[in-house]
Amino acid sequence: MPAGEPGEEIQIREGEARDLEAVYRLGLASPSLQPSATAPYLEKDELPGLLRDVLLVAEAEGSLVGFLLAEIYGPLGYIALLSVAPAFHRQGVASKLLEECGKRLRKKGVERLGGFAFQDKGVKRLLLRLGYTAGKSYIWMDRRI
Numbered sequence: 796m797p798a799g800e801p802g803e804e805i806q807i808r809e810g811e812a813r814d815l816e817a818v819y820r821l822g823l824a825s826p827s828l829q830p831s832a833t834a835p836y837l838e839k840d841e842l843p844g845l846l847r848d849v850l851l852v853a854e855a856e857g858s859l860v861g862f863l864l865a866e867i868y869g870p871l872g873y874i875a876l877l878s879v880a881p882a883f884h885r886q887g888v889a890s891k892l893l894e895e896c897g898k899r900l901r902k903k904g905v906e907r908l909g910g911f912a913f914q915d916k917g918v919k920r921l922l923l924r925l926g927y928t929a930g931k932s933y934i935w936m937d938r939r940i
């Protein structure tokens with residue numbers, strides 16, 4: 796993966812089947828994306844399902860450096876996964892992914908975009924800056940059944 800240089804060209808495009816392995820690895824490398832203490836954020840057999848609604852990937856020099864998965868529930872676009880490689884943080888990659896996602900969802904008739912954000916991490920600041928408002932806070936809990 797290239798190092799993130801300020802001003803480096805970042806391309807946002809629709810994710811395809813060939814991106815899924817890299818998407819999976821990038822997500823796995825991000826501790827913040829693992830809400831559960833008992834399971835990974837995604838099982839490998841769930842990967843093809845990521846192409847169902849809106850999967851956007853960010854590329855720099857042909858390498859995947861970020862992705863956003865949004866699922867559509869009627870008028871709501873739910874931000875299910877958002878991750879940017881650490882070398883590319885604070886360069887506007889997530890902002891670009893969110894903006895492009897909003898454009899695409901609007902064309903599909905979706906009215907709102909939202910999801911869960913960590914209280915104490917940059918993502919909350921990012922979303923506030925982009926005009927999102929904060930609702931209630933929850934703690935993820937799960938168990939094997």
Ligand SMILES: CC(C)(COP(=O)(O)OP(=O)(O)OC[C@H]1O[C@@H](n2cnc3c(N)ncnc32)[C@H](O)[C@@H]1OP(=O)(O)O)[C@@H](O)C(=O)NCCC(=O)NCCS
Pocket residue numbers: 825827828877878879880883884885886887888889890891911912913916917918920921922924
């Ligand atoms: C959260 C995340 C997606 C942000 O990606 P990014 O490409 O760095 O975000 P942007 O460059 O578009 O951020 C722009 C603004 O967001 C805020 N921001 C982003 N990261 C921040 C951080 N670590 N600390 C404080 N503010 C932060 C700032 O306001 C920033 O503007 P600034 O750089 O001018 O101060 C990225 O840090 C990440 O992948 N984190 C791990 C996974 C995660 O938390 N995903 C979200 C799950 S809900």
